[in-house]
Amino acid sequence: SQQGEEDPQALSIQEGENATMNCSYKTSINNLQWYRQNSGRGLVHLILIRSNEREKHSGRLRVTLDTSKKSSSLLITASRAADTASYFCATDAVFYYAGGTSYGKLTFGQGTILTVHP
Amino acid sequence: EPEVTQTPSHQVTQMGQEVILRCVPISNHLYFYWYRQILGQKVEFLVSFYNNEISEKSEIFDDQFSVERPDGSNFTLKIRSTKLEDSAMYFCASDTARGNQPQHFGDGTRLSIL
Numbered sequence: 001s002q003q004g005e006e007d008p009q010a011l012s013i014q015e016g017e018n019a020t021m022n023c024s025y026k027t028s029i030n031n032l033q034w035y036r037q038n039s040g041r042g043l044v045h046l047i048l049i050r051s052n053e054r055e056k057h058s059g060r061l062r063v064t065l066d067t068s069k070k071s072s073s074l075l076i077t078a079s080r081a082a083d084t085a086s087y088f089c090a091t092d093a094v095f096y097y098a099g100g101t102s103y104g105k106l107t108f109g110q111g112t113i114l115t116v117h118p
Numbered sequence: 119e120p121e122v123t124q125t126p127s128h129q130v131t132q133m134g135q136e137v138i139l140r141c142v143p144i145s146n147h148l149y150f151y152w153y154r155q156i157l158g159q160k161v162e163f164l165v166s167f168y169n170n171e172i173s174e175k176s177e178i179f180d181d182q183f184s185v186e187r188p189d190g191s192n193f194t195l196k197i198r199s200t201k202l203e204d205s206a207m208y209f210c211a212s213d214t215a216r217g218n219q220p221q222h223f224g225d226g227t228r229l230s231i232l
Contacts (some may be wrong), residue, residue, distance in 0.1 A: 031218050042122075042209060042225035043161070050218055088161065092218075104149055104213070105174055106221060108161040 006089055006109040014117050019076040021112040023089030024069075030092045032065060033106065034074050037086045046074070046087075079116045086111045120144040124210050124224035131200055132232055139195045139227045141210030150193045151211040151221060152185065154178070161209065167193065197229075205231045 006023050013019055023032070031050045035043040047063045049056045049072065056063045062075040076083055090106040123142045131137045143150050152164040166173040167185055175183075184196045193212075197204055207228050211221040 033220060035223075042124075043211075043223040045220040045222060048218070048220045090161075104151070104166055104221075105163045105176075106151075106153070106161075107163065108153075110160055 006087070006112045008112060009110065010113045010115070012115045012117065013079055015079060015081055017079055017116075019079050019083070019114055019116070021074045021087050021089075021114070023072045023074070023109055025072075025089075025091045025093075025107075026070060027091075027093045029067070032063075032072050033090045033092065034061075034063060034072075035088045035090060035108075037088065037111070039085075043088070076114075079114075081116050081118045084114060084116050086113050088112075120222075122210055122212055122222050122224035124208075124227050126227060127225065128228045128230070130230045130232065133202055134199050137197050137200055137229065139197075139208050139210075139229070141193045141195070141224055142191050143193055143210065143212030144222055145191070147212035147214050147222070149173075149213050149215065150185075150187070151213075152195045153209045153211065153223075154206040155209065155226075156203075156206045164195075164208075200229075200231045202231050205229060 029051050031048050033048045034046040036046055037043050047056055047058050049063050049065045060077045065072045088108050088111045090108045125140045150167045153161050155161045163176050165175040165179045165185055182198045186194050207226045209223050209226045211223045213219045213221045
């Protein structure tokens with residue numbers, strides 16, 4: 001798989017249920033970020049988790065990071081119809097080259113389309 | 119909350135024409151980025167920009183592309199001679215420091231090449 005691959009590709013749940021999305025990546029990372037995109041709109045930043053962190057919370061969102069498995073998960077608890085959107089993980093991988101260090105370039109996955117039915 | 123703003127929201131251009139996409143990053147941000155998303159595909163990095171010069175660019179960012187920060191607020195992406203395959207959503211992003219800071223994205227410009 002490529003850097004920043006999410007699964008499942010699509011997830012359909014009922015309001016009130018929890019939604020879990022997973023992301024796998026290949027290279028060493030500086031951090032991993034989760035974004036939401038409503039149809040035809042821009043990317044909204046949800047959570048950033050650094051490579052030395054294992055878990056972060058923000059409201060109904062919980063993100064975990066396992067650098068040994070090169071994977072992350074996003075959990076949305078007590079989902080609402082308004083959570084319907086595409087969710088992307090993006091990795092900020094560290095590259096060292098002769099001219100210096102490259103970071104800040106985000107590599108996105110294909111995304112998970114979440115549908116929450118009222 | 120401060121936002122990244124992009125104009126226009128939709129640009130329709132004939133193949134071979136030049137197009138300029140405009141972005142106003144968040145005012146205290148120092149690092150600027152362009153990404154694109156072809157319909158149904160992943161968001162792809164194009165270029166990063168800091169201190170009035172390109173920091174990094176992808177393979178997509180060939181000689182047809184250029185970026186500029188013409189004044190203290192605008193950040194532009196120019197495509198000199200557009201091709202059909204340039205049709206995509208183009209996103210501008212900014213952050214306060216490369217690495218370990220969230221990138222804030224604009225709503226994008228949908229570019230349609232005819």
